[in-house]
Ligand SMILES: N[C@@H](CC/C=C/[B-](O)(O)O)C(=O)O
Ligand SMILES: [Mn+2]
């Protein structure tokens with residue numbers, strides 16, 4: 001499939017400046033050229049322009065709801081357009097609150113989608129369970145039908161209707177959850193492979209079981225929402241909420257290789273790359289290059305090697 005790239009330089013889902021630079025740093029690592037070299041037709045739609053909504057009062061602990069709501073409405077429309085154009089959509093973040101718009105817009109075009117959420121965190125706090133009020137820790141709660149009654153009316157969010165059921169999402173990489181999130185995952189029976197399962201089963205079995213769970217009733221489009229903080233901070237330190245004991249570089253690539261192998265990848269978010277959180281140039285480049293390798297592996301880059309179909313041995 002052809003690929004459509006959307007830059008989403010958004011930071012208002014959390015409090016640490018710099019994550020809005022993610023799209024720029026990933027593009028500067030030549031993502032578009034590298035995807036082209038892999039034989040893909042790539043259209044780069046450029047960066048969305050996000051403006052703070054004026055007099056955006058906090059709602060309890062929840063900060064800048066109108067700004068977050070309007071940015072995600074804008075992103076939802078952009079993602080829907082990319083899908084209507086028959087492209088696999090790649091959203092470059094920006095913080096993880098963007099998954100609200102990305103998944104909503106994707107579901108508008110492909111209502112039968114399922115979600116693979118790769119993250120140290122579950123991002124499933126409701127506004128009432130959130131310990132920080134940061135929206136990047138809440139996106140999944142707005143998308144799940146089963147949690148609809150637990151979400152209060154929020155200015156700027158009236159456009160959102162839940163578009164996912166609990167069995168339509170699988171988590172990989174979890175290792176830092178709040179009590180409310182753990183309660184929700186257990187009570188809704190959401191399939192979750194924390195780092196304990198990654199250690200116990202190995203990433204091979206985890207991917208096998210994750211795909212079996214989501215695709216047991218037949219093929220359907222996959223939305224892969226990849227938070228760079230799923231990967232161990234020794235590989236990707238330049239991010240807002242690093243947590244030790246994460247995916248190795250090899251595991252982070254294997255996840256993408258296996259999603260690619262399903263042939264069902266329909267949209268990808270790569271979020272939470274924050275160049276300002278790298279203590280050294282090397283930390284920033286290591287984080288950005290991990291993000292680029294996740295994308296390239298989602299679109300066919302293989303460690304076993306590759307040769308063009310028309311290759312002639314000289
Ligand atoms: N659970 C914490 C951390 C949220 C982390 C969000 B991230 O996964 O998008 O990095 C919160 O709710 O504030
Ligand atoms: Mn996240």
Ligand SMILES: [Mn+2]
Pocket residue numbers: 119120121227229230241272
């Ligand atoms: Mn995270």
Ligand SMILES: [Mn+2]
Pocket residue numbers: 096136227229239240241242272
């Ligand atoms: Mn984060």
